[in-house]
Every structure is written in C-alpha cells, then in structure tokens.
Amino acid sequence: MAIIDVKNVFFKYESDNDHYILKDVSFHVEHGEWLSIIGHNGSGKSTTVRLIDGLLEAESGEIYITGDLLTPENVWEKRHQIGMVFQNPDNQFVGATVEDDVAFGLENQGVTLEEMKARVSQALDLVGMSEFKQREPARLSGGQKQRVAIAGVVALRPKIMILDEATSMLDPEGRLALIETVKRIKDQYGITVISITHDLDEVALSDRVLIMKEGQVESTSRPRDLFGRKDLQLLGLDLPFTQHLKIALKASGFDLPDDYLTEKELQEKLWESTFKM
Known part of the structure; x- marks a missing residue:
C-alpha cells in the first residue's frame, strides 16, 4: 500500500x-x-x-x-x-537544552507533560543521546546535533x-x-x-x-x-566503497562475481577465494 x-x-x-x-x-x-x-x-x-x-x-x-x-x-x-531533518541541524534548534529542543514540537501539539517526558526520554535513548539531555545543542558535534534533530522527529511519532x-x-x-x-x-x-x-x-x-x-x-x-x-x-554518482574494492581485488587476481556485493557478501567471497588459493 x-x-x-x-x-x-x-x-x-x-x-x-x-x-x-x-x-x-x-x-x-x-x-x-x-x-x-x-x-x-x-x-x-x-x-x-x-x-x-x-x-x-x-x-x-x-x-x-x-x-x-x-x-x-x-x-x-x-x-x-511527516518529520523532516535538514542538512544543517542548527537551523532546526529552538530549545536551550537538548531535552527542551526535543520537547518543543510536543508542546506545540498539546501533549501532556507526563507523556511529553516519556516521549523525550524514549527518543533520546533511541538515538543514544540521553546523557546529553542537559547540554546546549550548539555545543554538540555535527553527528550529535543530527541525532538530536532525529530525536525531535521521532518524539512526534x-x-x-x-x-x-x-x-x-x-x-x-x-x-x-x-x-x-x-x-x-x-x-x-x-x-x-x-x-x-x-x-x-x-x-x-x-x-x-x-x-x-x-x-x-x-x-x-x-x-x-x-x-x-x-x-x-555518467549520472554524477560514484561507485560504493565495496565496488571500488572489488574492482581492485579482481585486478589483483581474486575470483569475484561482476554483480554488486555488500560488505558481508564481499567478505564471504574473499574467505572462499583465500581458501581456494
């Protein structure tokens, strides 16, 4: 559907x-x-x-x-x-702390205080940011900021x-x-x-x-x-890392298929090739 x-x-x-x-x-x-x-x-x-x-x-x-x-x-x-997370999370922060920021959207929706606290706690736990809930968003790293932005979206369900x-x-x-x-x-x-x-x-x-x-x-x-x-x-896209690695390995003599391999599949094929050599 x-x-x-x-x-x-x-x-x-x-x-x-x-x-x-x-x-x-x-x-x-x-x-x-x-x-x-x-x-x-x-x-x-x-x-x-x-x-x-x-x-x-x-x-x-x-x-x-x-x-x-x-x-x-x-x-x-x-x-x-719909929850939207943009390229620059600084443009989405409105709260003085991480906890306040995640709660902001819930306040606008009229969620009760008890429910709000539960959702904020759960969302921060999901993205691994619970220990930073009293931090100022501006003092976080880029990856941490994006996690907080995602937590704010997740809290809204x-x-x-x-x-x-x-x-x-x-x-x-x-x-x-x-x-x-x-x-x-x-x-x-x-x-x-x-x-x-x-x-x-x-x-x-x-x-x-x-x-x-x-x-x-x-x-x-x-x-x-x-x-x-x-x-x-030609479409302006680069090959994934595993494809680059596979091409280099094939040039070095490894027997690998032409189709795409995930990291796990590539690892398994390399084990097979190693045991055959």
Whole structure:
C-alpha cells in the first residue's frame, strides 16, 4: 500500500517562467519502505520532498499522503504525519537544552507533560543521546546535533521521516552510524523513510532507490540493481566503497562475481577465494 503517491507533478518558481524544476514526476512510496532519492545537484530532489511536505505547492499534478490528496486545506494536518531533518541541524534548534529542543514540537501539539517526558526520554535513548539531555545543542558535534534533530522527529511519532541530505556534513563513520540509527528506528516503529543523499553507501541500506535527472524520474530500482549499472558516473554518482574494492581485488587476481556485493557478501567471497588459493 502506497503511503505517498506523486502523480504527474510539474513545478517551477514564479520568477522563472520558462524553466520547470520538475516535469511530469510520478512515483510512489510504500508503507514502511525506505526510499533513497539520488541525482545531480539541481535534478529536483529537494524540491520533490518539499512538495510532499507542503513547503511548496505544485503547479499541476497530484500528491497523495496516507491516501488523501494534499491540498491547502489539509496541508497542516498532513505535516503532522511527516518529520523532516535538514542538512544543517542548527537551523532546526529552538530549545536551550537538548531535552527542551526535543520537547518543543510536543508542546506545540498539546501533549501532556507526563507523556511529553516519556516521549523525550524514549527518543533520546533511541538515538543514544540521553546523557546529553542537559547540554546546549550548539555545543554538540555535527553527528550529535543530527541525532538530536532525529530525536525531535521521532518524539512526534510521524508516519513518514524525510532526510534532506541530513548526513552530508558528517564524516564517513558518523554518516554510517546515523543511518544505522535511522534504520533501527524505522524497523522498530514501521516509519516510512525518504532520504536524499549523494552517499551510495547510505543508499545501500535502503529498500529502493529513485534516480532523478533534469527534473524527471530517470529510473527506480533496488540498490543491488543500481550498483550493477555501468553508467553511474555518467549520472554524477560514484561507485560504493565495496565496488571500488572489488574492482581492485579482481585486478589483483581474486575470483569475484561482476554483480554488486555488500560488505558481508564481499567478505564471504574473499574467505572462499583465500581458501581456494
């Protein structure tokens, strides 16, 4: 069942009469799915998720959220079903402490104090930030700030979480740790996740990937099928680390298959190759 259904959407900014950012974009996101959206800068990725969240309004086409057509009349109701984490978490902080910041959205929704305390505590525990609850958000590291931003979303119990390049400012270790945290939360609560990213190691953890090119959907596929494509660099994308490593190992004489291998699969193949040598 589709929790999000985007149908024939066109969008352009009023100041640009000739250039459409999105041209006849259609796709769906299934309930509980993790969909990654990738593509060149300017391909329309961020515009697409801002339309889904109601921050922008399409010129034409339809967007359905949890079965309802998104309209100016129900946009605020639908936003309560969506939690969004942006590239720079500093722009989202409003509380004097980590605890206050996570509680802010709950206060706006009129959640009782007792329920609020329970949700804040649970959300901070889920992202591993309980010991920092009295810290000032500005004094946290980049990865810690993003964890707090995600905790603020999780506390609201949304049906959908959107990550708009939320890991792009982190180092590789921090990116992986954050994405694994999101995956754990997704699996535990059945949250639907949409992530915009340039990191194909992040894409590997998703269920399905959508490629955008010049304002249109170029293709959708499973990550394994995507990484098997020979034209990733023509799409402005790099190969995942495991693919780079596999190519180097094959050049050194290791007998490895041509299709994509996860880190675990690559490790198993290397063990097999080692015992054969």
